[in-house]
Amino acid sequence: MTKPIILTGDRTTGPLHLGHYVGSLKSRLAFQDTHRQFLLLADMQALTDNAHDVGKVRDNVIEVALDYLAVGIDPERTSICLQSQLPALAELSMLYLNLVTVARLERNPTIKDEIRARGFGRDIPAGFLCHPASQAADITAFRATVVPVGEDQAPLIEQTNEIVRRVNALAGRELLQEAQAIIPRAGRLPGVDGRSKMSKSAGNAIPLSASPDDISAAVRAMFTDPDHLRVSDPGKVEGNVVFTYLDAFDDDRNAVEDLKARYRRGGLGDSSVKRRLENILQELIAPIRARRTELATDRDLVVDIIRRGTLKARDTTERTKCYVMEGLGLFQL
Amino acid sequence: MTKPIILTGDRTTGPLHLGHYVGSLKSRLAFQDTHRQFLLLADMQALTDNAHDVGKVRDNVIEVALDYLAVGIDPERTSICLQSQLPALAELSMLYLNLVTVARLERNPTIKDEIRARGFGRDIPAGFLCHPASQAADITAFRATVVPVGEDQAPLIEQTNEIVRRVNALAGRELLQEAQAIIPRAGRLPGVDGRSKMSKSAGNAIPLSASPDDISAAVRAMFTDPDHLRVSDPGKVEGNVVFTYLDAFDDDRNAVEDLKARYRRGGLGDSSVKRRLENILQELIAPIRARRTELATDRDLVVDIIRRGTLKARDTTERTKCYVMEGLGLFQL
Structure with a gap:
């Protein structure tokens, strides 16, 4: 029996910290034995609200990959891959944006909360509003059926599954499988100040690279x-x-x-x-x-690990994209 | 001196008619001598408001290509290419969506009019609202500096140029050139009923294939x-x-x-x-x-023309995408 596929990842906006360790990294170590795991370095998602600081998003690709490897992610069992180098994710995103209304995106509780928290109002970047369709693209492109998320992210998986059902209805057969959200028992680790969840931007985090x-x-x-x-x-x-x-x-x-x-x-x-x-x-x-x-002394090695993981991911995601586009009935050359 | 690049195209929602002939096809024949011309079979754009009828969008890819060839478009001088087979267009679209706010997209007069005309309200498909970013992706990916558009479409080119300026500002140098809209002198041809512009859906059109x-x-x-x-x-x-x-x-x-x-x-x-x-x-x-x-008796020939045009277009658009992503400072593998 083939192992179920699990997709997780992180926005590349800063090095990871103890909150990530408790909330996700520890379970990812365990998933290496039981699942086929893809770890997405989500630089494109990071740009949805960091377009003004591409340098930060770029520089943290290596930092996050270093954190993965340092805690024990094994590139032989987990594919670490770079979102911006996977065209199929963008192609499926654009396709799925036609299957969801603006009103539905605005009703998404995760997006609503984040818009409020960031004080965006109507000046929200379009890419940020459209993120649920991109997340559906990520999940389905990898054919992931298991997606660990924080509890505030569960509505995103519901939206993914709505899109999956819409795709299947249009195709007249089950092209894609629905995904199951796994919410970690641990819950969110508070920051050292106790005021909110641990986060670099709140200045209350202990990074995994702390001295x-x-x-x-x-x-x-x-x-x-x-x-x-x-x-x-x-x-x-x-x-x-x-x-x-x-x-x-x-x-x-x-x-x-x-x-x-x-x-x-x-x-x-x-x-x-x-x-x-x-x-x-x-x-x-x-x-x-x-x-x-x-590991940080051998940058080339880390880049090579990301490259190899990305090639594996490209293989999977390109295949899904072709399958979906053909299954929906688009013109094939 | 190299010829300026011109991008035009049509949504693949129906065969073309005399309105297209007067409004665009005639001038495209002339552009073959003076410009490097790409003709985009815009099936992805057609899906922004036709996702419920992929079959129509697919079947009209060949119909529109037949119309192009029948009026005298010469595949040696004009690349006829299929939008859904050009991943760089989706990738640049997703990138540009981060550079434009939802409020700005909603203010776009072309989109506002179309939303009203179609009675979409808030139930507009997200892909439809996001179309201006996709059009910016199309235009810039081909490095088109000349874009013939109907007068109601001119605000879309303005939005493209806003995105171009934003990209250049972020990159700190002129990665992309602004495009110039060419509005045909002829204006819109009315339908045979005189009530509105000629269109297949209004039932007032004379198709180029009319008996x-x-x-x-x-x-x-x-x-x-x-x-x-x-x-x-x-x-x-x-x-x-x-x-x-x-x-x-x-x-x-x-x-x-x-x-x-x-x-x-x-x-x-x-x-x-x-x-x-x-x-x-x-x-x-x-x-x-x-x-x-x-031509219709030799479908393979037509598909082959689209295939060759798409390969040429892929070459150009992939190159632009890499150039923009690297120029903006994304992580390079």
């Missing part, structure tokens, strides 16, 4: 319980970023539950808990950073 | 002056379709002016003027129909 000092500083600055003034005071665990991180990164569940109980009772200082977390993060990041530093 | 009987019937039914009841009555020339057509197709200007004067005075019957027009149209269409009928 030992960066890690120390980030943990020291981490948001805990503002009412927990003396060690002897009872402390709150909920919303306390240090405990949220222990939940995410400490494999010794019993020890963490024990610490939580002591913290709640009073008598456990922030600095002790932070010391434990810092050790765990230092141990987690040290080998990633080491591999990343080593 | 002698079709032509007779169309001229007989042609709208003249409804108040010109008796031959001896004075008649109106303005809005009288028979005279509009004589202006468009009769090369003997003096004879036409003479007929107009007699008609205005009274004493010239509709049937005499119609007889003159019918003779002219029969003579014009007879050789076109004959060539068309002959």
